[in-house]
Amino acid sequence: MANWDEMIDDLEEANRRMYELVTAQEANEIREDVSNVRAALRSAIAEMEQSLKDEQATNANFSDCLTRARKLWQAAHPEADYWPDGVKNIMWLLERLQAVEQERDEALEDAENLATYMTIGTEEGKRQALKEHRARLAKGSQL
Numbered sequence: 001m002a003n004w005d006e007m008i009d010d011l012e013e014a015n016r017r018m019y020e021l022v023t024a025q026e027a028n029e030i031r032e033d034v035s036n037v038r039a040a041l042r043s044a045i046a047e048m049e050q051s052l053k054d055e056q057a058t059n060a061n062f063s064d065c066l067t068r069a070r071k072l073w074q075a076a077h078p079e080a081d082y083w084p085d086g087v088k089n090i091m092w093l094l095e096r097l098q099a100v101e102q103e104r105d106e107a108l109e110d111a112e113n114l115a116t117y118m119t120i121g122t123e124e125g126k127r128q129a130l131k132e133h134r135a136r137l138a139k140g141s142q143l
Contacts, residue, residue: 069093110136 069089117129
């Protein structure tokens with residue numbers, strides 16, 4: 001009988017060792033899973049932090065643009081004790097830009113005309129062109 005008792009003891013010991021090995025393997029797999037989850041969380045946090053920094057930079061830039069637009073409007077309307085909301089202010093700035101572009105185009109055309117008159121025009125035409133050019137310069141910007 002001792003032989004059977006030893007065999008039963010050996011089987012119980014083998015079963016215990018197998019359980020310990022399975023448990024150790026599972027524990028290693030769980031540790032690896034936890035490590036992977038931690039790495040994924042760190043990566044997600046880093047992405048979210050970068051996204052937040054980008055959004056903050058965008059908001060700061062937008063706020064700076066609105067402040068500059070407000071200051072431009074206030075400089076152009078010193079008598080006003082208010083300024084328009086963002087959309088109206090942007091529309092006003094776009095209108096100003098369009099007017100400045102038109103003024104620039106007119107100045108370039110005027111310079112081209114003056115150059116043409118000065119190179120191929122008669123003396124009277126040159127004097128008249130120069131006089132008109134000086135009058136437009138004296139008039140200045142209407143903005």
